[in-house]
Amino acid sequence: MGRRILKDTRREEIAQALYRCLLQKPFARTTIKDIAKEAKLNHGMLHYYFKNKEEILLYFLDWIVALHLDDFRKWVKKQKLEGRSFNEALSLALDYAKTKITLNEELAKIFIEVWEIALYHKKVRTKLQYVYTEWIGELVTIIGKKTSKKNAAMLSVATIAFLEGISLFHIMLSDIYPIKEILNSFEKKIESVINDK
Secondary structure, X not given: OHHHHHHHHHHHHHHHHHHHHHHHOOHHHOOHHHHHHHHOOOHHHHHHHOOOHHHHHHHHHHXXXXXXXXXXXXXXXXXXXXXXXXXXXXXXXXXXXXXXXXXXXXXXXXXXXXXXXXXXXXXXXXXXXXXXXXXXXXXXXXXXXXXXXXHHHHHHHXXXXXXXXXXXXXXXXXXXXXXXXXXXXXXXXXXXXHHHO
């Protein structure tokens, strides 16, 4: 039992090390040695936990989605979204996504890198589809209380796509466009679209 816990802990430390590496340079230029050094492990020891860099990336995506979904679910309980009005719950959830994910420049930088990899790498694309499916599902749960499941799914996909695009714009164009103002305006529009259904 102790070995399994240690192995899981080490794998998580390696995922965190990859996170830090990706903030410094692209995945293609990040070596196993870079990741091992950042994780404070001998690079030969890193191969005990992962076969290759691709396996680390796939684990990393599982780790990061679990981390953020867990944080979101804890936040939902703490905010008692279930007991709030639909508009208030949606507004709070969108605000959470805005501050914790969309405007998180580190996370955006890493996901831009992962999107590029996913264009050419089927396993990474499949894993990324899983990541987005999970987030869409969380939003469908909230929006689905006010509209049909089909409309909730369509609006959730559109909302996540918009937030991801804004995340990119926040990094590239925030000195040109009022990104936070655009986000606030979008939030009001999505609420009015749902309330009109």
